[in-house]
Amino acid sequence: MLQLESYLNQQIEQACRQLQxxxxxxxxxxxxxxxxxDISIxxxxxxxxxxxxNPRQIAARILEALSLDSDIIEKVEIAGPGFINFFIAPAYLQKTVTRVLAEGENYGRFDSGKGRKAMVEFVSxxxxxPLTVGHGRQAVLGDTVANLLEWLGYEVTREYYFNNAGRQMRVLAxxxxxxxxxxxxxxxxxxxxYYQGDYIRDIAAGLREAHGDALRGSDDLTVFKDAAEQAIFADIKKTLA
Structure with missing residues (x-):
């Protein structure tokens, strides 16, 4: 339908230029x-x-200046106060259906981005x-944008930036x-x-099981930070899978 609208726009613009x-x-x-x-303007x-x-007179002048392919537009009528209504030729619709069936899930793909690359970074x-519902919204939006770019022929890379530095990571550890x-x-x-969720207790329980009380006197947060990162990021990957 977008291609048909583009065709009509071209024909209408040409008619308007001709009529000045x-x-x-x-x-x-x-x-x-x-x-x-099927379409009205x-x-x-x-x-x-x-x-x-009078708008109906203007519509009549536009119709007279239009040069439409009868294999695409069967007829055009003026309606109401001056709407211009286009009726799509059945043969054109049949060709479109045939094309949809032939191309299957690839119908509607374009190659405007062929040979070009795009990177979409989202969620991060x-x-x-754990991820929240708000993060899920961004995941859907980001993946949809990436899918649209792929549909246009781009070679798309999806990126999730893993920001494991800064004060919040020290607080987590x-x-x-x-x-x-x-x-x-x-x-x-x-x-x-500090982080209050039960997932913190679960990570701590895993460390107690793995190390017993060996970490009790340590002021080094590295082990705690690494364990938290691994557990949380594994959960994030599982959520986004």
Missing amino acids: FPNISYQIDRPRQEAHG NLAMLLTKALKQ ANPTG DSVRQRYLELLGDKIDFPED
């Missing part, structure tokens, strides 16, 4: 009633003020906890350490601004 009508934007609609055709009514003519949430010590029986005053 001003170049203005108009709306292409699909009528709700079958009797009004409101151009004539928009030209009324500039041309100081800090690996400090110490959150796990605090829960680890808590599981060992130490009395902990857990900071309110």
Whole structure:
């Protein structure tokens, strides 16, 4: 349908140039009633003020100047206050259906991006906890953009930036350490601004199982940070799979 609209736009613009009508934007609609055709435009009514003519008269002049392929457009009518209604030729629709069946899932693909590359970076949430519904929205939007670019022929790379640096990662590591010590029986005053989720306890439990109390006296957060990163990113990958 987009190709058909492009064809009609070209023909209408050519007719308006021939008539020396001003170049203005108009709306292409699909009528709700079958009797009004397949495509309708409101151009004539928009030209009324500039041309100081009845919109139906303007529509008639446009129709007279149009040079349409009868294999594509079967007929054109003026309706109501000046709408121009186009009726698509059945043979054209049949050809389109045949093409859809022949091309299958590839119907509608374009090659405008062929030979070009595009990178789409999306989600890229800090690996400090499970993904949320908000992250899911960005995942859908990002993947949709990537799919559209692929549909246009681009070679697309999808990127998720793993930002495992900065203060939040240190807070994450110490959150796990605090829960680890808590599981060992130490009395902990857990900071309110630390990560509170049950997933922190799960990571800490894994460290206790793997190391026992060997990490109790360590001030090095590396082990806690690495364990948290691995567990959280594995969960993120599983969620996005």
